[in-house]
Amino acid sequence: MTSSGVPSLRSVNSSRPQLQHAESQQSVSASDDFYSVDDQLETRSDTSEVTVVRYQTRHQSRQASGESSVSRSQPDLETVTALPQMAVTRETNDVRPGTASTLRVGESQVTPINTRPGEPRRQSTMDSNSTTTPGVDDMPYIRFAIDQLTRDEEVTGIGRHGSVVSADYPVERLVPDEYPRPAEPPRQSDQEKERRPGLAREDSEGPDVFIAVDSPDVLHYPRLNYVPIVLRPWALALVILCCLLMIAGVVFCNVWSKRQQGLWTYDGLGGPRYFVFQFLPQLLAILIIVWMFVVQAAVYRTVPFSMMASECQHDRILHDLPILSRNFVLPDFSHFKHGEALVGVSLFLIWLTNLFAIPLQSCLFQAKYFIIDRQGTWRWTAVQAVGWTLVVVYALLTIALLLLVIRFSRGYTGLIWDPVSLADLIPLIQRSNVLHDFDRSETADAVRDVVTPRRLRLGYWRMSNNAEIFYGIGEKHAPMRNPSLQQPENPREKQPLLTTDSLDLEQQRSLVNEAFERSLYSPFTRYRWTVWFLQDTFVLAWIVTILVLFIAFVAVSFAHRGIERGFLPHLPTLPSANGFSPSNFLFSFIPSLIGTVLFLLWQPIDVYFRAVQPFADLSSPQGRRAEHSILLAYPSLLPLQTTILALSARHYKLAWISFMGLASLSLPVLAGGVFTALYYPSLNEVRITAFMPAFYTLLGFFALYTFSFPIAIWPRRKRYLPHDISTLADLISFMYQSPLLADKVLREPRSKTDLATLLIVSPPGERERPVYGFGIYRGRDGKEHLGIERLRRPGRADMLITTASMK
Incomplete structure (x- = not known):
């Protein structure tokens, strides 16, 4: 002046x-x-x-x-x-x-x-x-x-x-x-665009929008036809073959025992033949059931991407379609709501098999008294009604697998590799034009209620004014709205005249921003959610219920030596001409069905702890390296494989829970074969008795199952999250502003090995290997957000993780 x-x-x-x-x-x-x-x-x-x-x-x-x-x-x-x-x-x-x-x-x-x-x-x-x-x-x-x-x-x-x-x-x-504007690429003539494969002729005038590219040069761009190994036709054909062999075996037993008066001479309680007819059928059944769980997990994590790749007309794929298995005690019909009838029917038929196969196998064979050559003898025979029911069950399972073969033989899933970890989402959303919809969604109680539904596509894209091809999830004919990848709008054009209404609107926005920032640091938001069956009230209910069942089982079994002496069946015992005995059926099918329900009840617990383990590691105040956090792929592993890898990674709680998920199969197997009807000459009556070695083994596994609830399943605070993680939208809400999406070294990896290597090795110019965390970080928009990011990044403040004292 x-x-x-x-x-x-x-x-x-x-x-x-x-x-x-x-x-x-x-x-x-x-x-x-x-x-x-x-x-x-x-x-x-x-x-x-x-x-x-x-x-x-x-x-x-x-x-x-x-x-x-x-x-x-x-x-x-x-x-x-x-x-x-x-x-x-x-x-x-x-x-x-x-x-x-x-x-x-x-x-x-x-x-x-x-x-x-x-x-x-x-x-x-x-x-x-x-x-x-x-x-x-x-x-x-x-x-x-x-x-x-x-x-x-x-x-x-x-x-x-x-x-x-x-x-x-x-x-x-x-x-x-x-922010500097990117240089406008030279425009191509219509003839040049026609010569470029996969590039449709588009007018370069107007806003720069997403244009779908269907068939880029396969020499430079990977094909989007990856199918998980367990869903490939040859792998499903092997399972179908197992089902057909099971059907053939049951049909043979039914026909042979009907024509030849039984299958094999009865050798008494606890003999080798007793094991073959009372326990081996269940063991064969559980092999197929365990593999069905692996198939289910692959279906759940693949179908949402495959639907986006096929450009289906449903706009809530990210919001409502689960990526974690749910088809256990109750059937899951969510795929019917999104037009995936083949997958919905397949999952329902798989659910029927998982629930009833083992109980039916446990009562397939029965000891029956036959008169052969004027001499009476006890022989093992097949129960005709149960055998033909099993044929129907495995025939339905075969149909389910055939439907999956049809569904995944189309050859186009939109995937380059199997999306089994959190890191696999990075190349899918790096350049997405729908990330703005997720603003402040990381602290929302339900992401599906705050994110705008859109019809999305997974595949290759280019911008209307740029010939560069890239890969990811996007909305067709919509502009790039990612502030880190485009020139921000001119604020002169963006700001309206300042009126009373606009002042009120600005005040409301300020209040909303303040509320959002407070929620980031609020423990009530950070530790708000866990899956409903692991909330404190339900965990207590679980513990009380299982303890009561266990105590009642022990009391009934040992009071007055009831199991050793046997007990009256109160039902007819002698088998009919078709081998059916009401008492034997009741004391084989019902205990095995109860054991199957207990086994299926444990599976959602196993699935949850597998899925949440990366977040538990990321919540460590020291952070975790990629191979122990965002690259973990527990939900896609086999049960025993999960246990071994969890032990090697010192995830002891997950290792035990995964082990119990497999060990709980012993409950329906043993419960279905431990009881049988025997004639007591001294008492001149038929009683239900137990094969005591199998009974004590069953009691031991039941005790492990019971005490695993209070010891293992109670989730500690670091396993609590702001909201659910069962859908793609839930996971994207924790990554939409992460600087990981803007890392040049992570831009468009060509393989899973490439991605894993880039996440594990030291970034250019840094000596230490990167560690990752789940906490409050400075996002690409310059504001604070809650989610997944590197714990330390040069030129930025360290991430704030609020679970320093939590276990």
């Missing part, structure tokens, strides 16, 4: 405007070192049609370095006086070396411009159409300076918008915005 009260702009040795970026609260546009003019400018009075209204800028931060004490006591910027006709003149009188000529607006001095000693005086373009640099008009720079004086008010909405700007003063930035 000069003595005459006229605002001034300092100058540096430069002949063009320059932009400096500094992390300061000072207004960039109004900063006194934002630009300068170093040349002598002289002008005569010239009339302009611009009418400038007095503006008052907001006060800048007093922390900017380089301010003099005089300038800090004065307003940052004063006003440019409005006149009916504004004349822009330059002082040309008495210009001497070392003095300053001044740029005048009307009669008011605006900017002193130093004249270096020894330099000749130059004429202005307003004088004689000559410029400081021949052929370059300096009027745009003057206009730019005036425009910059008023820029802050227009951005923030504080200044008045009543200025009348004539057509000969276009508001055009001579200095670009903070």
Whole structure:
């Protein structure tokens, strides 16, 4: 500010405007070192049609370095006086070396411009159409300076918008915005686009939008036809073969025992033949059931991607379609709601098999008294009704597997590899144009309620004004809305006039932002969710129920030596002509069915702990390396494989839970064969008795199962999350602002090995291997978010993990 009260702009040795970026609260546009003019400018009075209204800028931060004490006591910027006709003149009188000529607006001095000693005086373009640099008009720079004086008010909405700007003063930035615009690629002719495979002819004019690319060059881009191994036709054909062998075996037993009066001579309770007919059928059944769990897991994690690749018409695939198995005690019909009838029917038939196969196998064979050659003998025979029911069950399972073969033999799933870990989501959403829908979703109670449903596609894309092809999830014909990958919108165009309604809206937004920031640090939000059956109330209910069942079982078994002495069946015992005995069926089918239900009840617990283990590791205050966190793939592993790998990774709770998921199969197997009807000559009656070695083994496994509930399944605090993790939308909400998506080293990996290597090795310029965490980090938008990111990143503050004292 000069003595005459006229605002001034300092100058540096430069002949063009320059932009400096500094992390300061000072207004960039109004900063006194934002630009300068170093040349002598002289002008005569010239009339302009611009009418400038007095503006008052907001006060800048007093922390900017380089301010003099005089300038800090004065307003940052004063006003440019409005006149009916504004004349822009330059002082040309008495210009001497070392003095300053001044740029005048009307009669008011605006900017002193130093004249270096020894330099000749130059004429202005307003004088004689000559410029400081021949052929370059300096009027745009003057206009730019005036425009910059008023820029802050227009951005923030504080200044008045009543200025009348004539057509000969276009508001055009001579200095670009903070983010540089990407260079526009050369446009291709229609003939060139037609020659490029997979590139449809699109008009390059207009907004840059997502264009689907169906068949890019297969030599440079991987084919999107990956199917998990267990869902490939040959793998499913092997399971179908097992089912057909099971059907053939049951049919043989039924037919042979009917024609030949039994299968084999009965050798008494506990003999080798007793094991073959009372326990071996269940053991064969559980092999198929365990493999069905692996198939189910692959179906759940693959179908959502396959549906997006086929461009189905459902818009809630990310929101509602689960990626974790649910088809255990109760059937899951979610795929029917999304038009996947083949998958829905398959899962329902698999559920029927998982629930009833073992109980039916346990009562398939029965000891029956036959008269052969006028001599009576006990022989093992097949129960006809049970055998033909089993044939139907395995025939339905075969149909289910055939439906899966049909579903996944289409050859196009949209996948390059199997998406089994959190890291596999990175290449899928790196360049997605729907991530803006997930704003603040990480703290939402239910992501499905806050994220806009859209019809999405998984595959190759290009932008309408760019021939580069990339891969991921996106919305067709929608623009790139990711702020880290595009030029932000011009704030001058973005800000509306400041009215009472807009003030209220700004206040509401401010309140929403404050509420969101508070929720990030709130323990009530961070530790709000766990799966419903592992909440404290339900865990207590589980423990009480299982303890009561166990105590009742032990009391009934040993009171008055009831198991050793046997007990009355209260039902007919002698087998019919078809081998059916009501008492034997009841005491084989019902105990095995109860054991099957207990086995199926454990499976959701196993699935949950497998899925949440990466988050438990990421919640460690020291973070975890990728191979022990975001690359973990427990939900896709076999039960015994999970146990072994969890032990090697020191995930002892998960190892035990996974082991019990397999060991609990002993309950239906043993319970279905431990009881049988025997004739007691001393009592002259038939009683139900138990094979005691099998009974004690059953009791031991039941005790392990019972006490695993209070010891193992109670989730500690680090396994609690802000919301569910069973859908793709739930997982994306923890990654949509992660700088991992913008890492150049992670851009478009071509294989799973490539991705894993890039996540494990030290980034360029760093010596330490990266560790990852789940906490509060600085997102790509510069704001705080809750989710998955590197624990330490050069140039950024470390992630804040709030579970430092949690186990």
